[in-house]
Amino acid sequence: MPQRARRLTTPALAVPLALLLISCGGGPRSGHPPCSSPPPGVGPGADATLQVEDAGPDYCLKVGDQLTVFLRAPLDASAAAWQPISASDATVLEPGTSGVLALPRGVTGAAYRAARPGTVQLTSVRAPCAAPDAACNPNDVWRAGIVVRNPP
Amino acid sequence: MYRLRLAVFGAVALAILGVSGAVASDSGEQGRVQSMPPLHGARPNGATVTANLTYHGGTAGIGVETAPVVYVVYWGSGWASDPSGEASYLNNFLAGLGAGSGETWSTSTTQFCQGIPSGSSNCAGGTMITQPASIFSASANVWRDTSSAPSRPRQRDLAAEAVRAAAHFGNTNPAANASVQYVIATARGRSASGFGTQYCAWHSSVNSAYGNLAYTNLPYMTDAGASCGQNFVNAGSAGLLDGVSIVEGHEYAETVTDQYPSSGWLDSGGAENADKCAWISSGQGASANITLNGKAYAVQSLWSNATSNCVMSYP
Numbered sequence: 001m002p003q004r005a006r007r008l009t010t011p012a013l014a015v016p017l018a019l020l021l022i023s024c025g026g027g028p029r030s031g032h033p034p035c036s037s038p039p040p041g042v043g044p045g046a047d048a049t050l051q052v053e054d055a056g057p058d059y060c061l062k063v064g065d066q067l068t069v070f071l072r073a074p075l076d077a078s079a080a081a082w083q084p085i086s087a088s089d090a091t092v093l094e095p096g097t098s099g100v101l102a103l104p105r106g107v108t109g110a111a112y113r114a115a116r117p118g119t120v121q122l123t124s125v126r127a128p129c130a131a132p133d134a135a136c137n138p139n140d141v142w143r144a145g146i147v148v149r150n151p152p
Numbered sequence: 153m154y155r156l157r158l159a160v161f162g163a164v165a166l167a168i169l170g171v172s173g174a175v176a177s178d179s180g181e182q183g184r185v186q187s188m189p190p191l192h193g194a195r196p197n198g199a200t201v202t203a204n205l206t207y208h209g210g211t212a213g214i215g216v217e218t219a220p221v222v223y224v225v226y227w228g229s230g231w232a233s234d235p236s237g238e239a240s241y242l243n244n245f246l247a248g249l250g251a252g253s254g255e256t257w258s259t260s261t262t263q264f265c266q267g268i269p270s271g272s273s274n275c276a277g278g279t280m281i282t283q284p285a286s287i288f289s290a291s292a293n294v295w296r297d298t299s300s301a302p303s304r305p306r307q308r309d310l311a312a313e314a315v316r317a318a319a320h321f322g323n324t325n326p327a328a329n330a331s332v333q334y335v336i337a338t339a340r341g342r343s344a345s346g347f348g349t350q351y352c353a354w355h356s357s358v359n360s361a362y363g364n365l366a367y368t369n370l371p372y373m374t375d376a377g378a379s380c381g382q383n384f385v386n387a388g389s390a391g392l393l394d395g396v397s398i399v400e401g402h403e404y405a406e407t408v409t410d411q412y413p414s415s416g417w418l419d420s421g422g423a424e425n426a427d428k429c430a431w432i433s434s435g436q437g438a439s440a441n442i443t444l445n446g447k448a449y450a451v452q453s454l455w456s457n458a459t460s461n462c463v464m465s466y467p
Contacts, residue, residue: 042345044356044413045356068350100356101351101354102353105380106379
């Protein structure tokens with residue numbers, strides 16, 4: 001292979017690798033777990049908002065950010081509402097007192113303030129699932145991770 | 153040479169990825185589980201919520217509206233179209249609240265007060281909320297602001313409109329706004345993001361040259377249909393506007409008892425007096441009609457510390 005072609009190959013390989021590293025969020029030098037930007041906030045003072053369709057990934061928050069969560073169930077009588085949302089560590093993600101939103105029917109909500117760096121799992125379930133275990137239908141369990149970092 | 157450079161680059165990249173993965177897998181914290189009480193209206197219908205409200209200290213001495221007054225701004229030229237008739241219904245509902253009509257729904261707010269220590273629920277020595285004969289006049293307390301309103305107003309837009317409303321109504325000092333709430337009613341199809349799926353309305357406050365102003369973001373309720381209360385109490389055409397009085401009644405009562413959130417009356421989970429009783433369809437505290445000046449209006453119940461449950465009438 002000519003030398004010219006070799007020189008082009010190295011950056012061609014480096015670019016996807018770099019993109020892979022960038023896609024992992026905080027990146028290796030930050031020492032933080034990977035996370036992605038959350039959807040914009042809804043409601044007074046909210047910096048980020050999660051809904052049912054945002055389940056799965058880990059989202060990044062800065063210390064001091066306000067997070068609201070809205071899990072909506074269909075209004076028909078046969079649909080079960082989402083149960084109160086649990087956070088795995090209330091010292092990282094403190095329960096908020098936003099207490100100002102009138103929620104729509106069928107919506108389970110929560111508000112939090114990112115208090116210190118760390119990682120938290122938010123969880124909720126709906127009937128017939130009583131707890132987020134292996135027996136649950138995946139459609140009846142909602143999970144999202146939150147990675148709280150210090151502001152840059 | 154090329155193979156060596158590639159091998160070194162790949163090794164470094166893999167090492168970096170490996171470190172990153174190790175950090176991710178080691179960082180999951182297994183702290184205590186915190187169950188977050190649901191926000192307004194999120195609890196299952198009829199569920200019992202027994203925690204009473206406590207006072208949270210107020211803001212500059214003000215935590216409640218001791219003599220409530222409501223002003224409504226119909227914001228934007230979009231109000232030229234009001235196919236559901238929300239404006240007149242809202243005006244009549246608010247004009248009917250107060251001791252003058254004999255209604256005993258909003259009187260539940262009169263068990264709360266300010267001027268007591270934070271964390272207390274005992275109003276001895278405090279200044280009680282009163283129920284004026286009237287809280288609103290459709291002729292004097294309405295501003296039809298036909299200036300351009302954003303199609304998707306943000307919080308700061310709504311707050312700025314509240315400040316303009318204070319100027320419009322001549323409430324230009326803190327004392328004039330100490331017991332006042334401004335309802336910013338947005339026109340059909342011009343609500344802030346999240347309406348109908350994440351909220352039906354919300355209240356907040358803004359610090360201004362005229363003092364702290366309490367205001368409510370009240371979208372065009374029938375745009376959200378049943379999600380925000382349409383036909384929640386009354387069937388058919390009689391229930392088209394149920395959500396207007398249910399949701400505005402909710403925000404009115406909350407602003408009276410928590411004028412500058414969240415320094416008024418809330419429970420340990422951050423819920424206000426209306427949050428704890430939202431969307432109850434049967435049993436104790438179920439939403440129902442009240443009669444104001446001869447007309448029926450659907451409202452939800454409100455939390456009573458005196459009885460530790462949701463009530464439609466007080467005392």
